[in-house]
Amino acid sequence: MSNVVNAPERVAPDTLARVQAQIELLGYQPSRAAQTLKQERAGAWGIELNSAGFGRLGAILDTFLIELTTGAAGHGSHVVPFTAPDPLDPLPAYERFVASRVADGFVLTDTRTSDPRPAWLDAHHVPYAAFGRVWDDPGVTSWVDVDGAAGIDAAVRHLAEQGYERIGYLGWPEGSPVGDDRRSGWARATADLGIAHPEWQATTPQVIDAASSAAAGLIDAVGTGGALVCASDALALGAWRVLVERGLEPGVDVGLVGFDDTDIAQALDLSSLHQPLDQVAERVLHVLGTRADSRDPSVGGLLLDPELVIRSSSKPAGDRTKRKEK
Amino acid sequence: MSNVVNAPERVAPDTLARVQAQIELLGYQPSRAAQTLKQERAGAWGIELNSAGFGRLGAILDTFLIELTTGAAGHGSHVVPFTAPDPLDPLPAYERFVASRVADGFVLTDTRTSDPRPAWLDAHHVPYAAFGRVWDDPGVTSWVDVDGAAGIDAAVRHLAEQGYERIGYLGWPEGSPVGDDRRSGWARATADLGIAHPEWQATTPQVIDAASSAAAGLIDAVGTGGALVCASDALALGAWRVLVERGLEPGVDVGLVGFDDTDIAQALDLSSLHQPLDQVAERVLHVLGTRADSRDPSVGGLLLDPELVIRSSSKPAGDRTKRKEK
Incomplete structure (x- = not known):
């Protein structure tokens, strides 16, 4: 049947005439959507949303989803979100999506150690690209x-x-790859600059109250004229709260830099590291498209630099003196 | 052709035999996906994401999207996000989605006065349900x-x-239906309780710096022992900042209630109004399903009450005295 409609030149003239007559008789109408289906493409990429990592303070996945949605439309495709009933065992949800052919592949976020998804998707020849x-x-x-x-x-x-003068680090507990990677940047830079003080660090989960407690001791350690770099804006908010409660001005008395350039950073005028999510989305879509077209898994990984957005929480020393003299 | 495959009893036996022979010859395989297509259903609902109202502090649409995604899966459908290149003129994006049959209908959010979408969707017989x-x-x-x-x-x-004793209101500038509705609750309750002071209100856009400025005067007006109700957690954060900078304790010196029960409210231990987004999503899906099945637009509107989550920013007077005596 498909050859009669899509490639009539490949069908014997006799067969062609008879089937075309049936088509006319029975009112069969080829639709663009049905033709897309025959190419076995849904034209969509699945993305798992997880209430623990999405729409939360300091999370950037909601902005990433918007970039991905806009970018996909530019490539003639769509993004279809789904949730895993058990986020700790997400594979059944991926399996269901593959079986129902809702998506041609997946965008993975929240990659972690012992992540079961890449191996499973590779084994099932399902294209994916991870942020x-x-x-x-x-x-x-x-x-x-x-x-x-x-x-x-x-x-x-x-x-x-x-x-x-004294630059401390407020980070997450050891053992998370993203957290350990960020901490290594602090260790590396302070060592390079000859200002390494490994004891000027504290760890806290991504909870603002806990971050305030952890920041309090660290602020005592670095003192006025010191500064804290934080693994996230949520942790920076915890530190900011301690400064304000003590009557200290962020950027004047103690410097403060967050990570993710969230609304919180913008609202509190905190310097912060901005992730280039538009470029991440574009690259993810490029990798997915390449893998879906050629089943070529050799597209290389890509590491992009975040951009430091400088605000009043990291003023230069001259400005700080001026402010203080007012 | 479709009757031969899907309802062979409706086709003349002669025709049936001939077309079935062709089907066998040409290797036509009906697929479940293709059969769904014939019913002219994509099994998906479109939802417009807007970077101004999504993933922002105090926005709850990211959580709503998760509830909707999870709820849709329970109904055997999906949610497909899209963005409008021009959010002020979103209809072309809806039109494109309808034309490509990616979605069977739409979930509308961010309804506003002079919203062009409901009338356009009605005119084109496209089902929708609005949050x-x-x-x-x-x-x-x-x-x-x-x-x-x-x-x-x-x-x-x-x-x-x-x-x-003195309850003020920190809200958005007049003219937004949601904002005016929320303010009316303050006016109504204070009038009912005989504690109305129409001058104890201030307006500010949804920007924390501006909220702090507006809150400062309002905190002067209600004074210690007074309280502020805020149109959003973002505005409550602006007020909270003023209190902390002045050395006042929220819930001890001045009461504070926000709206949306965001991460910020949880982090700063602010009382806040929680929207029942799981129920909203379930109802939206019910309305959509009903309208898609029956084209019956008579499913009624539904107004749900938010739940007040009480935290330390609205302590009872007894606790406040105790805290102060410490």
Whole structure:
């Protein structure tokens, strides 16, 4: 049947005439959507949304979803979100999406150690591209990520140039690849600059109250004229709260830099590292398109630098003196 | 052709035999996806995402999208996000989605006065359901909304019961239907309780710096022992900042209630009004399903009450005294 409609030149004239007559008789109408289907393409990429990592303070996945949606439309495709009933065991949700052919492939976010998804998708020949490195398996290259270590490194150098003397780090507990990567940027830059003090660090989960408690001791340690670089804007908010409660002005008494350039950073005038999510989305779509067309998994991983957005929480020393003399 | 495959009993036996022979010859395989297509259903609902109202502090649409995605899966459908290149003229984006049959209907958010979408969708017989009243046209009933006035009313009564004496309102500039509705709850409750002071209000756009400026004067007006009800958690954060900078403790010196129960409210331990987004999503999907099945536009609008989540920013007078004596 498909040849009669799509490639009549390949069908014997006799067969062609008879089937075309049936088509006319029975009112069969080829539709563009049905023809797309025959190419076995849904024209859509699935993306798992997770209430723990989406729409939360300091999360940037909602902005990423908008960039991805807009970018996909430019490529004639769509993005179809789904949720896993059990986020700790997401594979059944991926399997259901593959079986129902709703999506041609997946955008992975929140990549983690022992992530079961890349191997499963590879085994089932389902194309994917990850926003986030596949940390366990350097052989997997279908990813785009933002270089957190480079970003934190740049924040430390910026604070040092502004004249802040003791630069501490407020990060997440050890063991998360993203967190450990960001901390390594602080360790590297302070070592390079000859201002390394490994004890000027504190860890806290991504909860503002806990961040305030952790920041309090660190602020005591670096003191006035010191500065904190934070693994996220949520942690920076925790530190900001301690400063304000103590009557200290961020950027004047103690420097402060966050990560993610969220609404919070903009609202509180905090310097912060901005992830180039438009470029991440564009690259993810490029990798997906390439893999879907050629089943070629050799598209390389790509690491993008975040951009340091400088606001009043990291003023230069001259401005700080002026402000204080007022 | 479709009758031969899907309803062979409706086709003359002669025709049936001939076409079935062709089907066998040419290897035509009916697929479940193709059969769904023939029913002219994409099995998906479109939703416009807008970077101004999505993923922002105090916005709840990212959480709503997760609820909608999870709920749709329970109904065997999907949600397909899209963005309008020009958010002020969104109709071309809707038109493109309808033409390409990616979605069977739409979930509208961010309903506003002079919203062109309901009339356009009605004229094109495209089912939709709105999260948000269609403010201009009470005849349109395909909506679910949260009763902001009732929520703010409950917050005022709660603060009065806790012993706060002067209750002010920090809201958005007049003219937005959602904002005016929320303010009306404050006006109504304070009038009912005999504690109306129309001058104890201030307006500010949804920007934290501006909210702090507006809150400063209002905090002067209500003074210690007074309280502020805010149109959003973002405005409450602006007020919270002023209190902390002045060395005043929220809930001890001045009561504070926000709206939306965001991460910010949870992080700063602010009482806030929680929108029942799971119920909103379920109702939106019910309205859509009903309209798509029966083209029956008579499903009524539904107004749900938000739930007041009480935290330390609205402590009872007894606790406040105890705290102060410490």
